[in-house]
Amino acid sequence: MTRFIFVTGGVVSSLGKGLASAALGALLQSRGYAIRLRKLDPYLNVDPGTMSPLQHGEVFVTDDGAETDLDLGHYERFTGIPARRSDNVTTGRIYSTVIERERRGDYLGATVQVIPHVTDAIKEFVRADVNGEDFIICEIGGTVGDIESLPFLEAIRQLGNEMGRERVMFVHVTLLPYVSAAGELKTKPTQHSVKELLSVGIQPDMLLCRSEMTISEDERRKIALFCNVRQEAVIPALNVDTIYAVPIEYHRQGLDTQVLRHFGLTSDVEPDLTRWETIANHIRQPEGEVKIAVVGKYTSVFDAYKSLAEALAHGGIANNVKVNLHWMDAEIFEREDAVHFLEGIHGILVPGGFGERGSEGKIAAVRFARERNVPYFGICFGMQMAVIEAARSLAHLPKASSTEFGPSDEPVVGLLTEWMRGNEVERRSAEGNLGGTMRLGAYDCAVAADSKLEEIYGQRMISERHRHRYEVNINYKQRLEQVGLRFSGMSPDGELPEVVEIPSHPWFVGVQFHPELKSKPFEPHPLFTSFVKAALEQSRLV
Incomplete structure (x- = not known):
């Protein structure tokens, strides 16, 4: 019997519902339960693919x-369970589905309404693609009280009635602000947030109370009384020094125990949290540190490179060092010499991105890394900039560029309009929609023998996730290899360059895919492990 845990948030946004859901999943998983995590997003975009990283x-x-x-x-980093398309849905996708059904006549002439048609579609999503998991943890995006999230709240309220409390649990993440002038935590915002939930018919079974200060037993008792929740189910969610200590702290506060109690499940087996304790200890007690410069165009918003930052931290865990990230706006290097900012840096990483803004600054960073023998890691757009830099500086093609920036006499990087996925051809048009038309998802990559790439992965065929429209032009492969750039990873049909490296450089690798998406703290990605190791060796030279 699959049980459903719905996680909502109140008072303010960015309270950490996602981390709370992931940590709960990890705790239940460590107790031997099969789990899956899902996210319901209330925005009207069909997916976040066309949204600016600065916003989303x-x-x-x-x-x-x-x-x-x-x-x-x-979810993936905490549980190791690969997410699927069926694990995330937006209001836009729900409404698109409902409208398509209406146009086909599926509703037989009925007036299409939020209730029951939209809420039924949401419930279908929540219950779809379930394969015998013990728990489905479903996070509701946004904050209770937002008009956008009302259909989702109504849908999960209905599910609570339909499946019964023995199969459904409502967890509400809320805030207890500390008022320094009064010298106390305030419970009133939490009370009002629960009242807001009650107004749509949902009584929370558990409260996760985010706070910067210790929550006393008296305050927990007060919250329980006013919010109609058992005191044991008022769980303090205090700040920790690393997100990977969250499962340990939540278990200490009784989160997983109270969840099992709600469902009438008993367990004499304590969860094995050794892996999380080991990870936390590595982060807290590193044996050294390295400085990595991330040269990008969205560096003002940390969440724009969330997986990247975590993957670099995982590389640090694997090498038992602290990775100090220096976020640098690529446009700086278009105005000033890169040496002023990159001197003393142990590794340079240029991440993915779109558009011409900042591209010349990224190329300058690549040139600095290549000429100074500083470890360089180019991801997606970062690989393309590395190839353009090599074409200009080594292959004597000063007009080398990408057609993403406009017409080019030397289109070293060009628009991808046709590619293979398995045995099928996928196509896109230059005039087509932007959303969902990139090369997306996992693709195989053939690894060249005796390459740096083979040394890192230890195998000749790998699979990595992609998200891009433009590819390195295969027609320039021979000319670039003649000047020292090796194409060490190719698509299985030999048509699409996947990885380039410079064998004569201490560590210079560019990849067309996004390896950061598959890295986990307990299973650091080999590319990030190797890159941080190279940066550590560089730190001993400077």
């Missing part, structure tokens, strides 16, 4: 090619 943060991509919310990255 990163777009997380699944193996099956879905562009999803960044919280699915937390």
Whole structure:
């Protein structure tokens, strides 16, 4: 019997519902239960694929090619369970489905309404693609009280009635602000947030109370009394020094125990949290540190590179060092010499991105890394900029560029209009929609023998996740290899360059895919492990 846990948030946004859901999943998983995590997003976009990273943060991509919310990255990193397209849905996708059905006549002439048609579609999503899991943890995006989330709240209220409390649990994440002038925590915002939930017919079974200060037993008792929740189910959610200590702290506060109690499940087996304790200890007690410069165009918003930052931290865990990230706006290097900012840096990473803004600054960073023998890691757009830099500086093609920036005499990087997925051809048009038309999801990559790439992965065929429209032009491969750039990873049909490296450089690798999406704290991605190791060796030279 699959049980459903719905996680809502109140008072303010950014309270950490995604982390709370992921940590709960990890705790239940450590007790031997099969779990799956899902996210309901209330915005009207069909998916986040066309949304600015400055507004939405990163777009997380699944193996099956879905562009999803960044919280699915937390789910994967904490549980190791690959997310699927069926694990994230938006209001836009729900409404698109309902309208398509109406146009086909599926509703037999009925007036299409939010209730029951939209809520039924939401409930279908929640219960779809369930394969015998013990728990489905479903996070509701937004904040209770937002008009956009009302259909989702109504849908989960209905599910609570239909399946019964023995199969449904409502967890509400809320805030207890500390008022320094009064010298106390305030419970009133939490009370009002629960009242807002009650107004749509949902009585929370548990409260996760975010706070910067210790929550006393008297305050827990007060919250329980006013919010009609058992005191044991008022769980303090205090700040921790690393997100990977969250499962440990939540277990200490009784989160998983109270969830099992709600469902009438008893367990004499304590969850094995050794892996989380080991990870937390590595983060708290590193044996050294390295400085990595991330040269991008969205560096003012940390969430724009969430998976990247975590993957670099995982590389640090694997090498038992602290990775200090220096976020640098690529446009700076278009105005000033890169050496002023990159001197003393142990590794340079240029991440993915779209558009011409900042591209010349990224190329300058690539040139600095290549000429100074500083470890360089180019991801997606970062690989393309590395190839353009090599074409200009080494292959004597000063007009080398990408057609993403406009017509080019030397289109070293060009628009991808046709590619293979398995045995099938996928196509896109230059005039087509932007949303969902990239090369998305997992694709195989053939690894060249005796390459740096083979040394890193230890195998000749790998699979990684993609998200891009433009590819390195295969017609320039021979000319670039003649000047020292090796194409060490190719699509299985040999048509699409996947990885380039410079064998004569200490560590210079560019990849067309996004390896950060598959890295986990307990299973650091080999590319990030190797890159941080190279940066550590560089730190001993400077």
